[in-house]
Amino acid sequence: MVDPLTFDSRLARILTVAAKVFAGKGFHPTTMRALSRETEMSLAGIYHYVSGKNELLYLIQQRCFSAVLAGAERALADGHGPADRLERFIRHHVGFFASHMSEMKVLAHEADSLDGVRLADINGLKRRYVDLLRTLVADLDDNSPKGDPQVAAYALFGMMNWIYTWYHPDGPISPDALADRFAQLFLSGVIAPSPSTAPQGD
């Protein structure tokens, strides 16, 4: 009888568990023995699926980054106007973050834990992702270069990525509500007239 679980599905399970452990106590303090305990697999058995601890981190980051990037491009596809597209990006990023907390925390917090070509590969994805947001920000006001869109893009990324230090998706604030608040904050600021007093222009 053939094993009903494929190699890939079992690798994926290992990556999911590893992402949780990495997110919980950090990449470097996590030992392969801890992963073998958590995956209920022998220490040596893990090496049948990955070449080592670094590849584990690389695969987590590579798959996660590819997924956010593809998801963002999909979410932007049918956006109408610069502001709408930016809002869609924010909503997708926050939503993806909230539903893939461990992987995204590993992506954000262990960005420099790889080296060599693996780091270069992940940084390539990062550059594409940052460029995407910077373009969206720049498109907001084409003719008034008052502020560096790159700075604004990084500010927005900071706002969103920092949530791994304080936000709990199961708490009182839903990911959607958080995304809405972030979009409002970034577009209009804190002291923006709340929509309740009805400042809507259209």
Next chain:
Amino acid sequence: MVDPLTFDSRLARILTVAAKVFAGKGFHPTTMRALSRETEMSLAGIYHYVSGKNELLYLIQQRCFSAVLAGAERALADGHGPADRLERFIRHHVGFFASHMSEMKVLAHEADSLDGVRLADINGLKRRYVDLLRTLVADLDDNSPKGDPQVAAYALFGMMNWIYTWYHPDGPISPDALADRFAQLFLSGVIAPSPSTAPQGD
């Protein structure tokens, strides 16, 4: 002749060097042997000043956090009005960050690398600092509880603290300019009417 360097000043030098190394390659990957190389002191010699690697991290975080906290309270002392006080906080935080990059990166990035009473102590300082900013944000609009000031405060912290991943104080953007941009972004958003029609107010 008495050594012109005091115990405290030499400890401070060790902490400065250690903060640089921790910021460069992370707390856990940094070895005591690397610190002994960087401080030009023997491996065992370091243990004359600190009890171990964890205390090194603790002292860096404790001193740095106490300094930002005290500095912020000083900066706020003679502020006029909620918006002005918030702007002063931002300016101080970004300015302090830029002039103490290594320590602040260690503070932000190694927030969970301590444990026990040391972690609890640092978290106590963090709570005071976060509470301070949340109060400033809440004071902006007393009577319209449209948005959770805690969320806005965390968003602002994310915006500011994330700079350790991309900002270089010696680059084209001065810390003052960055703080101005952040204040403008947080208060009015990206699409705020720029003061470009009359940028110079005085």
Next chain:
DNA sequence: CGACCATTCGAACGTTCGTTCGGTAAGGAA
């Protein structure tokens, strides 16, 4: 002088780490 203390160090100790080695068990193909 001798006793003391602060400072520094080379060398080692014990532990833990990532990884590898050599093997077992089982299913499919011949």
Next chain:
DNA sequence: TTCCTTACCGAACGAACGTTCGAATGGTCG
């Protein structure tokens, strides 16, 4: 049956780690 491949594991290896030990130095004080 035999042979090959996949999946998995217990045990060990070598390296690196944080920390400690015992001693040396040099200045101060009595």
